[in-house]
Amino acid sequence: MNLIKKGKTKDVYALENGAILLKFKDDATVNEDGRLDPGGNKVGATIAGLGLASLRMSKYYFEKINAAGILTHYIDSDLDAGTMTVRPAAFFGKGVEIICRLKATGSFIRRYGDYCKEGQDLDFLIEVSLKDDERGDPMITPDTLDMLGIMSLSEYEEVRTLTKRITTIIRDDLSAKGLTLYDIKLEFGRINGKVALIDEISSGCMRVYKGDQWLHTVESDKYFP
Numbered sequence: 001m002n003l004i005k006k007g008k009t010k011d012v013y014a015l016e017n018g019a020i021l022l023k024f025k026d027d028a029t030v031n032e033d034g035r036l037d038p039g040g041n042k043v044g045a046t047i048a049g050l051g052l053a054s055l056r057m058s059k060y061y062f063e064k065i066n067a068a069g070i071l072t073h074y075i076d077s078d079l080d081a082g083t084m085t086v087r088p089a090a091f092f093g094k095g096v097e098i099i100c101r102l103k104a105t106g107s108f109i110r111r112y113g114d115y116c117k118e119g120q121d122l123d124f125l126i127e128v129s130l131k132d133d134e135r136g137d138p139m140i141t142p143d144t145l146d147m148l149g150i151m152s153l154s155e156y157e158e159v160r161t162l163t164k165r166i167t168t169i170i171r172d173d174l175s176a177k178g179l180t181l182y183d184i185k186l187e188f189g190r191i192n193g194k195v196a197l198i199d200e201i202s203s204g205c206m207r208v209y210k211g212d213q214w215l216h217t218v219e220s221d222k223y224f225p
Contacts, residue, residue, distance in 0.1 A: 001014070001015055001016070002014045004020075009024070009025055009027050009028070009051075009054070009204060010025060011023040011025065015085070018088065019075060019086065019087065020073075020085070020088050021083050021084070021085055021086075022083060022084045022085075022086060022200070023082060023083050024051035024052065024054050024055045024082050024084070024200075025050075025051045026046050026048060026049065026051045027046055027050070027051075028045040028046070028047050028050055028217060047217060047218055049218055049221070050217060050218055051082050052221075053217070053220070053224075054200060054202035054203065055077060055079060055082055055083075055084060055200075056079060056221065057201065057202045057203060057221070057224050058074075058077070058084060058201045058202050059074075059079070060224050060225065061170060061173075061201040062074035062197075062201060064173065065169060065197060065201075068165070068169060070165065070166065071191065071194055071195070071196040072196055072197040072198070073086040073087045073088075073189070073196055073197070073198045074086055074087075075087060086198070087191055087196075088191075089189035089190060089191045089196055089198045090189055090190045090191075091189050092145075092150050092155075092188065092189065092190070093130065093148075093149075093150035094130070095131030096128060096129070096130060096131065096140075096145070096150065096151060096187070096188070097128070097129045097130075097131055097185050097186070097187055098126065098127075098128055098159055098160075098163050098186045098187070098188065099127040099128070099129065099185050099186075100125070100163050100164065100167040100183065100184050100186070101122045101125040101127065101182075101183045102121070102122055102124065102125075102171065102183060103119050103120060103180075103183065104116045104117065104119065104120040105118060105207060106183065106207065108122075108127075108183075119212075124163075124164050124167060124168075126160050126163060126164075127139060128140050128141075128142070128145065128156075130150075131187075142156045158195045159188050159195060162188070162197065163186055166186060166197060167181070167184055167186075170201070174208060177223045179209065179210055179215065179223065180208065180209045181206060181207075181208055182206075182208070182209060183207050184205060184206040184207075185205045185206065186199075186201070187199035203215070203217045203218075203220040203221075208220055
């Protein structure tokens, strides 16, 4: 087992059989004010139990999404070891994040606050950003993705459609638990040339509310087996 990368919230290892092992950590991202933020670009907090909570939630949703016939990199997970085994995937460029917004909050309010208010309904609004901490994860348009050779327009349309399907699965599941999904950040790659959901699906990738209160990262764990 060889270490490929030490990430913000996971370490990545290559296995001898060609698969990839993700080791979840208890580190959380924060925004510029040092507050916990799923959209943050730097690690600013260590929360006991966060890694296992993120893995448990990822396992839960990847299994649901796989069952829905959507291609993902997920193979299996070991909760005792805190690891997830996945298929190797090629990034779009150096990594692209897809944000699906159901309600206005976070950076959306900071950018467009003159035109919307906190918690305002949004209809599966899709935004795309590059994974580039140094440049603050800049937003990028479909035309720019295509022109720079990062993602073709046809791939973008597939990613857009899949994002809405996946977000609907997660939104409806959370709603059945009495929770409200405000937004979610997903990542896609290519597996054998096909678009596939990759990375993780945890509380660190989404904003979930109980009533009008944001559900703290670890508090969401009690809603998942």
